[in-house]
Amino acid sequence: MLTVKDLKDLKGKTVVVRVDFNVPLKGGEIRDDNRIVAALPTIQDLLGKGARLVLMSHLGKIKHKEAPEVVEEMKKKNDMAPVAACLEKLLGQKVYFCPVTRGDELTDMVKSLKDGEVLLMQNTRYEKGEEKNDPELAKIWASFADAYVMDAFGSAHRAHASTYGVPAILKEEGKPVAVGYLVEKEVAALTRCVDVKDADRPYVAVLGGLKVSDKIKVIDSLLKKCDKILIGGAMAFTFIKALGGKVGESPVEDDQLQYAKNCYEAAHGNIILPVDTVAANGFDNWTEIVEVDSNAIPDGFQGLDIGPRTAALFKDELKKAKMVFWNGPMGVFEQDSFQSGTIAICEAIQEIPHSFTVCGGGDSAAAIKQFGFVKSFSHVSTGGGASLEMIENDGHLPGIDIIR
Numbered sequence: 284m285l286t287v288k289d290l291k292d293l294k295g296k297t298v299v300v301r302v303d304f305n306v307p308l309k310g311g312e313i314r315d316d317n318r319i320v321a322a323l324p325t326i327q328d329l330l331g332k333g334a335r336l337v338l339m340s341h342l343g344k345i346k347h348k349e350a351p352e353v354v355e356e357m358k359k360k361n362d363m364a365p366v367a368a369c370l371e372k373l374l375g376q377k378v379y380f381c382p383v384t385r386g387d388e389l390t391d392m393v394k395s396l397k398d399g400e401v402l403l404m405q406n407t408r409y410e411k412g413e414e415k416n417d418p419e420l421a422k423i424w425a426s427f428a429d430a431y432v433m434d435a436f437g438s439a440h441r442a443h444a445s446t447y448g449v450p451a452i453l454k455e456e457g458k459p460v461a462v463g464y465l466v467e468k469e470v471a472a473l474t475r476c477v478d479v480k481d482a483d484r485p486y487v488a489v490l491g492g493l494k495v496s497d498k499i500k501v502i503d504s505l506l507k508k509c510d511k512i513l514i515g516g517a518m519a520f521t522f523i524k525a526l527g528g529k530v531g532e533s534p535v536e537d538d539q540l541q542y543a544k545n546c547y548e549a550a551h552g553n554i555i556l557p558v559d560t561v562a563a564n565g566f567d568n569w570t571e572i573v574e575v576d577s578n579a580i581p582d583g584f585q586g587l588d589i590g591p592r593t594a595a596l597f598k599d600e601l602k603k604a605k606m607v608f609w610n611g612p613m614g615v616f617e618q619d620s621f622q623s624g625t626i627a628i629c630e631a632i633q634e635i636p637h638s639f640t641v642c643g644g645g646d647s648a649a650a651i652k653q654f655g656f657v658k659s660f661s662h663v664s665t666g667g668g669a670s671l672e673m674i675e676n677d678g679h680l681p682g683i684d685i686i687r
Contacts, residue, residue: 284470284686287432288323294333296429300325300463301445301682303435303665304340304366311365318437319370320647323461325434326374326401333397337427338403339445340435342366347411358409367403374401376535376661384409385423393427407445414443421448428453434463436470437644437666439682440673446682460686465665470683472641472662473670476608477678479508483606483639489597489628491516491611492646495539498611500675502546505608512554513597515589515613515624519557519577522547528578532585533561553599559590561614561621565638572620588614589624601631610643610671616650625650635658643670 290298302322306313329336343361347354367380376457379402381392392402407413421444425431431450433439438446450460462470471538478487490498495518505512514522520533525543547554557577562584574590575581589597594613599606605654609632613624629651632640640660642648645667651657664670673680 284467284683285459286467287434287461287463290329290430290459290461291431291586293329293430296334297337297393297396297427298329298330298334298430298432299337299339299424299428299449300336301435301438301449302326302340303465304338304363304370305342305437306366306369308342308361308365310366313365316369316373318492318665319366319403321465322434322463323373325432325465328464329432330374330399330401333398334443335398335432336401337393337396338370338401339407339424340366340403341408341413341438341445342406345406358406361406361408363403363406366463370401370403370509376401378403380608381405383680385420390427393643398627406492407443410444413442416442416444416448418448420444421452425449425452425456428458430458432569433460433682433686434465435509435682436466436664437669439466439680442667442681447685448597450685454685461558462576462683462686466683467503468662468668469582469664470673470678473664473673474678475639476606476641477508477674479606485510485603486606486608487511487513487600487604489513489515489601489607489609489611491518491613491625493517493534495521495543497535498671499539499542501610501671504677506546506550506553509608510553511604512550513599513600514554514556514609515593515597515628516585518611519589520586522554522556523578526556526578529580530578530586531580531582533580534585535563555596557586557593558591558596559592561588561590561623562586562587563620586614588621589627590625594627598627599632601628601635601672604635605638607632607635607638607640608643609641610645610647610667612646612650616646616653622654626654629654629656629659632656641670643667643674
């Protein structure tokens with residue numbers, strides 16, 4: 284793949300950069316600018332080469348099948364204007380903002396860019412053809428570009444017009460397409476977790492979260508690659524019930540019980556499940572908390588965190604690891620009473636000497652940020668869904684493969 288470092292002679296050239304500015308917005312205020320900050324190295328590199336930048340990103344969800352007034356409300360809620368203002372402050376230079384996604388206004392603003400200037404286009408999802416990879420839309424956007432840079436890892440698992448259609452057209456035209464610094468780093472880290480070398484063994488995966496069904500392909504893929512898989516979070520209860528355990532009111536996917544049983548048996552001891560659980564008599568308004576064996580949770584109680592014996596068991600396995608991939612918290616870490624298991628995993632990973640450790644984004648990334656362990660990881664992915672799909676698909680994602 285070409286990287287942004289390989290792009291030369293950009294003075295007077297327009298570079299379309301697909302960034303991931305899908306930041307949390309509330310009342311027009313950005314609550315977390317991490318994704319904008321993460322794009323700065325690529326943006327600054329291109330500006331330093333005299334490029335004229337057209338930045339594209341989606342923001343939130345816009346359901347075009349809804350009534351027109353509902354769609355307009357969604358658009359208003361997910362307007363990119365606050366993002367342009369934030370980027371302007373971070374860059375320390377003017378960022379032009381185009382409030383539309385096609386037409387004369389956008390075309391004129393792109394043509395009027397001078398060397399070293401930045402234009403942020405309105406939310407790509409204002410266009411219903413974006414998520415359908417509409418060829419007409421991709422052609423319009425591609426017409427602006429002398430080169431294309433993909434730096435939105437969190438969107439690389441989607442074959443959309445801005446992530447797939449545009450670079451496909453430019454490749455056909457013989458124009459350069461490349462990945463930015465953020466995507467380059469993500470691909471390098473996650474490829475290492477897929478193409479496992481002997482020096483990175485033992486390789487241990489830690490999986491948590493709510494549903495087994497969300498992670499079937501990840502589990503199947505990791506079983507072929509990992510030496511051990513530690514399963515916590517609510518998804519563990521589907522496995523425990525499948526093996527005959529009593530899980531009380533804990534969430535279980537009954538339609539996945541057979542899969543869980545078959546998966547556990549096929550792993551030949553390489554899947555390790557919780558042995559004890561912190562359970563409560565309710566999710567929110569609980570009045571009693573107990574520590575019980577994971578396969579003997581009383582009626583009226585549900586498991587909300589791994590217990591201390593499980594934390595110790597998982598820590599022992601992690602101590603041996605040379606490489607770790609973690610996705611999914613061990614419990615309801617948003618509540619103070621059920622944080623211990625997730626914190627224990629953070630501490631265990633922090634203590635592993637000379638290891639390569641990856642946090643696969645999503646809730647796990649939120650947890651390590653909340654508890655102050657971000658710097659303890661070799662790599663923290665910016666794309667939860669994308670990182671999982673890259674693991675599932677042996678290192679392949681549509682938005683990355685089209686650049687290759």
